Amino acid sequence: MAFTIYLTKAAAKDLAAVPKKSLQNIDNTIRSLADNPRPPGSIKLQGTDNLYRIRKGDFRIIYSIEDEALIVSVIRVGNRRDVYRGI
16 A cells, blocks of 8 residues: 655745756655655654654655655655754
8 A cells, every 4th residue: 555745835945956967866765655655774863753764865755654654745845954944
């Protein structure tokens, strides 16, 4: 059973700012979360209730999982040095 993926407005804006050479790889990773929202390499963020992150090079994808509703919400996508600010 596949999860539905939602992008927040902030995540959509973040994706628009990603360099084209990295965009395809990040897009494939986000799409793969529909089949497996907790792939190898995903880590639950400490100090949060339901946020996870996955690495793709210098970029991080921050997302939440709602198991009961089968929803993965992508919260932020960005460079590792500033993606965690404001979370």
